[in-house]
Amino acid sequence: MTGCGAEVSGTQRAYRPPVEAAETADPPVAADVHAALAAIVPIVRRIVAARVPDRSTADDLVQETLVRVLAAADRIEPGMLEPYAIVTARNVVASLWREQDRHRRNEHRMVDLLAPESPDADLLAREEQSAVAQALARLSDRERATLLAHEVSGQDTRSLAAELGSTAGAVAAQLNRARARLRVEYLLASERVEPPTDRCRPVLLALSGGDRRRQREVDAARHLLECDLCARLSQPLLQRAATREDRIRIAIGSDGDIVAARQAARELASRLGFGRTDLTLIATAVSEVARNIVRFAGSGEVVVELLDHPRRGVQVVARDTGPGISDVEQALTDGYSTYSGLGLGLPGARRLMDEFAVASEVGQGTTATMTKWCGER
Amino acid sequence: MTSGPKLVSILRQGSYLIASIHTALDDTQMDRFREDLIEQIGRHRSRGVVIDVAALDVLDSFGTRTLRTIGEVARLRGALTVVVGIQPDVALAMVALGMSTGAIATALDLEEGLEYLNGRLAGGAVSRPAGRVPPP
Incomplete structure (x- = not known):
């Protein structure tokens, strides 16, 4: 040849x-x-x-x-x-x-299928490496050893469990936690930042692990509204979680978002089999709480979520980081309003839904949580 | 302001204005609608206004308040307002919310609304020279 x-x-x-x-x-x-x-x-x-x-x-x-x-x-x-x-x-x-x-x-x-290497590729690869190394160093010895044995050496969870005197399931859960922590530490190391508050790490960890119960415990959603760093770092963490069908978040910043929020809530709730009347009640309530955000806080979010427990229903959480309400009881009284409305925002929304709760702290913001159960009335 | 289909239309029919809201409006659009309508009442020297809200799936506190404002302002400008087409679910939500249209008249649909205006204006409820009342 x-x-x-x-x-x-x-x-x-x-x-x-x-x-x-x-x-x-x-x-x-x-x-x-x-x-x-x-x-x-x-x-x-x-x-x-x-x-x-x-x-x-x-x-x-x-x-x-x-x-x-x-x-x-x-x-x-x-x-x-x-x-x-x-x-x-x-x-x-x-x-x-x-x-x-x-x-x-x-x-x-x-044909050269490999893209030509950019001049900074080397540097980036080295930074990446050092970030991973730093993140690994911040894990506990046990976490690190287990993670490396599994991911690098390819040891399976069963034999790891035998070594650690544990069960395969427990090892898998531990590995998941270690991975979640590694992701958080990697992001922090690659951004070269230390979280500004004590709450940041637990919140990021809960987001990274995709643990909804833990996210509620640490009030992750509120923290993301307040902390710019966590809001930024949470993006890649949230993106890897599968988009959830039963939950929708609408950022509220202007009039138009009020309409978007109530339409999204109606659309999501309609999947649960609510009747037209209930859907209209829900949409109206969302409209009221979303308007409160625009009027008093300027910006915030409305999260609509379908519930399975204890019954089927739809939960709406309206959150803002505005001035807060000094007297929640008074704000829930008909006729009370600090703007030239009819004073029906919160009390009106409360009448439309089955459950209604407001938590507010002056200077920190307000969270209104309301629920409508399926098949009530 | 916006391209695409019109959000509202205000049509003139004799001495009446027929304003239809075609889709959900946000607060800014609602305010603009109010201003446009009040301006046209003056321009066309309208005696009666029909506001058709059949396309609205929600009438919250702001929407209801805007309708009341329009009705009040129109009354002060010498025109009678009737809101037509409030959907049954919307009506129920308004009751639950604790909202009402106040002094504004309401009617089931456009036809009823026009009939109401004809009846009221012919009956001389609004003091105007009889010659300007449109034939029923």
């Missing part, structure tokens, strides 16, 4: 003065060989031209043939020069075809 390729690649070189060159390289070649060679040029030309349409390629091949014949001339019997030249010409053409065929077959290999 390689021999073939090397031979034919020679044809690509334009071989200009065949006879003279051969003469200088090989002086003892007899003059009659030259004459015989000159005599076979027309037939070689005809043979090659019949097979190769391209003129310049054909010329190259003719030259190639003549060089070979000349090189072998002293081994060829005088009368056999012409047949030898004919066979050589055919062979040269055939190897050209083989070469073209091979080129066509291998053409796709010429």
Whole structure:
């Protein structure tokens, strides 16, 4: 194969003065060989031209043939020069075809599928590495050892459990916690930040682990509204969690979001089999609490979630980081309002839903949680 | 302001204005609707206004308050307002919320609304020269 390729690649070189060159390289070649060679040029030309349409390629091949014949001339019997030249010409053409065929077959290999490495790729890879190393260093020894044994050495949970005197399930849960912690520590290390408050780590951990109960315990949603760092770091953590079908979050920042929130709530609740009337009540209540956010806090969020326990229902949580309400009891009284409304925001929403609770702290913000159960009334 | 289908339409029919809300409006759009309608009442010297809210799936405190405001302002400008097409579920939610349309008249649908206006205006409830009352 390689021999073939090397031979034919020679044809690509334009071989200009065949006879003279051969003469200088090989002086003892007899003059009659030259004459015989000159005599076979027309037939070689005809043979090659019949097979190769391209003129310049054909010329190259003719030259190639003549060089070979000349090189072998002293081994060829005088009368056999012409047949030898004919066979050589055919062979040269055939190897050209083989070469073209091979080129066509291998053409796709010429495409470099790997994107060219950017100049900072090395640096980034090193930063990445050091962030992972730092994150690993912040795990407990036991967590780290187990995680590395499982992820790097490929040890399965059962044999790990046997070593640790535990069960496979417990080891798997422990691995999950270690991974969750690793993700958080990695993000912190790669951003080169330390969380500003004591609450940040527990919140990020709960988000990373996807543990909804724990997220409620640490009031993760409120913390994300308050803490810019956690709001930013939580993005990649939340993205890896599968998007949930039974929960929707609407950021509230302007009038238009009020409409979006109530429509989203209606749409989500309709999946639970609420009747039109209940859907309208829910949508109206969401409208009221969302408007409270726009009016008093400027921005916040409304989270609508379908519940399974203790009964089927829909829960709406409206959260903001606004000025808060100093007297929640009074705010829930009809007629109380600090803006020129009808004072029906919170008390009105309370009447529309089955359960209603407001938690507020002055300067911290307000959270209104309300629930409508399916099949009530 | 917005491209696409119109959110509201205000049509003139004789000395009446018929305002239809085609889709859910946010507060800003609701305010704009109020301003447009009040401006047109003056421009067309309208005697009666029908506001069709059949397309609204929610009438919350703000929406209801806007309707009441329109009704009050229109009354002060010499026009009678009737709100038509409040959906049964919306009506129930308004009751639960504790909202009412106050002094504004309501009617089941557009036809009833126009009939109401004709009856009231023909009866001279609004003091206007009789010649300007449209034929029923």
